[in-house]
Amino acid sequence: MQRRILIADGIPANRIVFRVKLTDAFYQPLLATDGAGCLRMARSEQPDLILMSFDLPDRPGPLLLAALRGDPATCKIPVIAFVPPGDSAARLAAFRAGADDVMSRPPDMTVLLARIRNLLRQREEASLMAEAWGGHLAQMPGLAExxxxxxxxxxxxxxxxxxxxxxxxxxxxxxxxxxxxxxxxxxxxxxxxxxxxxxxxxxxxxxxxxxxxxxxxxxxxxxxxxxxxxxxxxxxxxxxxxxxxxxxxxxxxxxxxxxxxxxxxxxxxxxxxxxxxxxxxxxxxxxxxxxxxxSLIDPLTGAYNRRYALPRLAGIAEQAAAAGSDFAVMIVDLDRFKSVNDRFGHAAGDAVLIEVVRRLSENLRMNDMLARIGGEEFLIALPETSQPEAERIAERLRRIVGDAPVALGPGRPALPVTISIGLKAAGGAAAPEIGAMIDEADSALRRSKTAGRNVVTLCPTARLSLHAP
Missing domain, CATH: 3.40.50.2300 (Response regulator)
Structure with missing residues (x-):
């Protein structure tokens, strides 16, 4: 799209020169002969940049810049102001009023065109960041200062x-x-x-x-x-x-x-x-x-969330297929977690979730992934892990969570907590379909629940381990 540049100058010869030079540089020039026209066109045309004489006949440069900077519709448009050569007072006034740059008349066109490219690039970078957030940065909480x-x-x-x-x-x-x-x-x-x-x-x-x-x-x-x-x-x-x-x-x-x-x-x-x-x-x-x-981290527990977990798991599967290595997926669920919230309140439930994630995280390897994918449900991915090794890791995690109750603070009872795990291992040259793999691990988890909870179940085999009576 051709960039549009508004030229505000009261001298016809200057407007002609700027129009020719900008057209040759593949910009679309817009022309205003005075300050009122500059303001009107800036609001209606929304140019990408403004070149303005600082001594337009109807409005002093500081007042015109103040009007542009004070209007939400024009405050972000870059402005280059032109002042008489050697007029240091006008230069300072222009910078103080909000000009992005100030040049003496007549400007060197090589420098001017480079500065135009520079300011437009800066504006585009700011716009890209704003678009990533779906709005203007200056209008968004925490970004405007x-x-x-x-x-x-x-x-x-x-x-x-x-x-x-x-x-x-x-x-x-x-x-x-x-x-x-x-x-x-x-x-x-x-x-x-x-x-x-x-x-x-x-x-x-x-x-x-x-x-x-x-x-x-x-x-x-x-x-x-x-x-x-x-x-x-x-x-x-x-x-x-x-x-x-x-x-x-x-x-x-x-x-x-x-x-x-x-x-x-x-x-x-x-x-x-x-x-x-x-x-x-x-x-x-x-x-x-x-x-x-x-957007990628669960704010309560600090574990990854589903948005991050599924693409990461797909990447782990692709890497395993390319290397011909094994990997495994676990679906982990806290047993009888609803009763914790019902009996002790949601604050206690949050404390249990945070502590369980801490125990799981501390007993996983650096390249393993832990993500919270539901209220009390977690997904664990184990890259470069064989089925027997995954079984040992799952059993260790089950034991570490269940061996010690979760402290809720002074004057409150510590809560015994257990987890059930469904485990699915995969490997070979063909990457498995991730959705199907998660479904199989989830099916194994349901069998763990049916078997009495606090159990690790490997898909598609029967129950592998059970807590001691």
């Missing part, structure tokens, strides 16, 4: 060819950011704190030509692929006389590019924005990871 809540500034790594250059950057910053900024040599940055993810800087500020032309960009690419630094934000210091370096930095994934002469106030403002973005990104990623984990 107020911009004002910025207590921990995070750490900033300053990397330049000469330490004096990085120290000069540091001294341009205010007290809080200065205290959290660290001068790093290229060697220190490239080998940063291996295995200590929490110690990696939140933001790297890297000189583009680090030792050699493009050396900083190569370092950035290395850090972006590193296990400890891949979630860091990257800002590149590139000379305004080298637009190719700035464009390359954006295409390689830098979150921002600045000129070496950027003033301290603007430098601090832009680094703070990157730190806030890093904090929001970490929070969103953690929420997604927690959500994915909870």
């Amino acid at each position: 107020p911009a004002a809540d910025f207590a921990d500034p995070g750490e900033i790594g300053l990397v330049a060819t000469r330490p004096e250059t990085a120290l000069a950057w540091k001294h341009r910053l205010g007290g809080a950011l200065r205290n959290h900024s660290h001068v790093l040599s290229p060697e220190e940055a490239s080998g940063i704190w291996p295995g200590e993810r929490a110690a990696a800087p939140s933001v790297f500020l890297i000189e583009a030509d680090l030792g050699t032309p493009g050396g900083g960009l190569r370092l950035m690419s290395q850090l972006a692929g590193g296990s400890t630094t891949r979630h860091s934000m990257f800002c590149v210091m590139a000379s305004p006389h080298d637009p190719a370096a700035a464009a390359m930095a954006f295409d390689l994934g830098a979150e921002d590019v600045m000129a070496p002469g950027t003033g301290g106030e603007e430098l601090e403002l832009r680094l703070q924005r990157l730190l806030r973005r890093k904090s929001r990104s970490d929070s969103a990623r953690k929420s997604v990871e927690d959500g994915l984990r909870l």
